[in-house]
Amino acid sequence: MADPVRIRGAGPSGLAAAITLARAGRAVVVYERRRDCGRRFGGDLQGIENWSDNVDVLDELASYGIARDFHAAPFTRGVQTNGSRADTLSFPRPAFYLVKRGTAPDTLDQSLKRQALAAGVTIHFDTPAPDDLPIAIDASGPLGRTPFAVDTGIVFETDAPDQAVALLHDAAGLRGYSYLLITEGYACCCSMAFDAFATIHRQHAEAVRRLITSQGITVRSPRRVGGLGHFVPVGQWMRGASRVVGEAAGLQDFLWGFGIRLAIRSGVLAARAVLEGRDYALDADQAFRAVGRTGLVNRMLWDLGRVGDYRGIMALLRVRGPYPVLRFLYRDSWVQRALYPLARRWSERRYPDVLNARP
Ligand SMILES: Cc1cc2nc3c(=O)[nH]c(=O)nc-3n(C[C@H](O)[C@H](O)[C@H](O)COP(=O)(O)OP(=O)(O)OC[C@H]3O[C@@H](n4cnc5c(N)ncnc54)[C@H](O)[C@@H]3O)c2cc1C
Incomplete structure (x- = not known):
């Protein structure tokens, strides 16, 4: 019998990879060091952002064959306040979908687990990934650094x-x-x-x-x-022979900490690389290189823009509209690319322990 595809970690990135592989007929074994999926979180509400791409994120999940079998509340309106002024912000489409994280049945984590098991994936809980077997996909989440x-x-x-x-x-x-x-x-x-x-x-x-x-x-x-x-700088897509996905690969928005969408997208990309014999490092670099750039640029802009009780940032969102501003911030534009060297230097001074960390 063919060796199964082994995955380290049953978070969103690892489970998205597992579902994709199993649906394509591959034997998949996922190792999860915790007792269940979602145990990293305790019932938190988190937002899957819906502004970094023209495609609605739920349509994107559907295109991966991931069903919306979890609580996902669309929000097209929100309030921003700095304590003295409050503005209602409206979006032309859901700005984000509110999901639950944890071990309750309606969480994203348990839904992905159900879908993986239904596809035939074997998940070994309470079991760190073995060191003596090849791990095709490393989806082990944060690296525990600063x-x-x-x-x-x-x-x-x-x-x-x-x-x-x-x-x-x-x-x-x-x-x-x-x-x-x-x-x-x-x-x-x-x-x-x-x-x-x-x-x-x-x-x-x-x-x-x-x-x-x-x-x-x-x-x-x-x-x-x-x-x-x-945070780890984006760019190390392979660790030995393992394809690194999700938060383990630094796919975490350095501005606000959003990472679920990138985790799932990278898990699917790695699974397709396995299935099609593609070079994951090349594919991931093309798909995600801009994430590292925009993250640093946006964090610098946010940090500098917070003077005066965030009044400038609030005015920008109010006057230009939140959706165009977010689309601009998360697009790999020439402005972002021009600001990147400055942002990189600024971030290295501002967050030296974080920016100089290597996985
Ligand atoms: C407080 C908080 C709030 C957040 N809010 C948002 C939000 O609103 N929106 C958003 O998009 N993102 C948010 N994020 C980020 C989001 O949670 C992550 O981007 C996402 O969970 C990453 O998925 P992942 O699969 O890469 O890693 P994880 O979800 O961390 O999954 C990794 C899994 O691997 C397991 N593992 C680790 N090492 C091993 C090993 N050696 N062997 C076996 N298993 C192992 C872990 O137990 C874990 O289950 C938030 C993060 C935090 C901390």
Whole structure:
């Protein structure tokens, strides 16, 4: 019998690869060191962004054969506030789909697990990938190096209506942002800081005061959630003979920490490379090289633009419209390419431990 294709890690990238391979008739074994899929997260609400590409992300998943068998709430409106001014932002199509992460049946993670098992994938839980067998795809997630961002918050039940609010306020998420997301009575309020990690709980208390308490939002059964954002420079697509995908390959937006879409896309790309005998490093470089560039440029622009309580950033989004601004920021344009050398130097000074880390 032919050797199975072995995958390290059963997160979104590894499972997307596994589903693609198994549907094409290959025997697939996934090793997952945790007890179940989704255990990295504790019920967090996360957004799958829908602005970096013209194709709607759910259509993209459908084109990979991934069914929408999970809670995915489209948001076409949101509020941005810096604490003194609030603007409602409208999008011509969903700006993002709110999904749940964790081990509940309606999470993205459990849905991908179900779809992988149904396709015939074998998943060994509680089992780190063996060192003595060839691993075709390394989907092992963050590398545990210096975090570039810390995210902390709570999930809770509430009577408040569905909403998405972004709070741009350094006291509540230094160089980052805080957010309140509510979908069908389930809510998440978190702070993501890119600095002063030691005071993250104080920053989050400020976010709770501004986003929940002062708005009279009911909170039932709160639970702590959160995690660390890691970054490695994009570009190392192979580790030995393993094709590296998702967060393990640095496919993590350095501006705001979005990574699910890139994780799934890269998992599928690696699976197709296996199936078609293609050079994954070449394909990935072509597909994702710009991600590393735009991430650094956008982080620099955000960091410089936060002066004056983010008023300039808010005005830009209000006047130009959020969708065109986001499309511009995430497009591999000549402006992005021209700014990249400057952004690279700026980031190396601003985030030396992160930028100089190699996997
Ligand atoms: C707090 C927080 C909030 C976020 N919010 C968003 C958001 O709103 N939108 C968004 O798009 N992205 C968000 N992200 C990023 C997103 O979660 C990641 O980009 C995505 O999960 C990456 O998927 P992955 O499959 O590459 O890695 P992971 O999801 O980390 O999966 C890797 C898996 O590999 C397993 N593993 C690791 N080592 C081994 C080993 N040696 N053997 C076997 N198994 C192993 C791990 O246990 C894990 O299950 C957030 C991240 C954090 C931390």
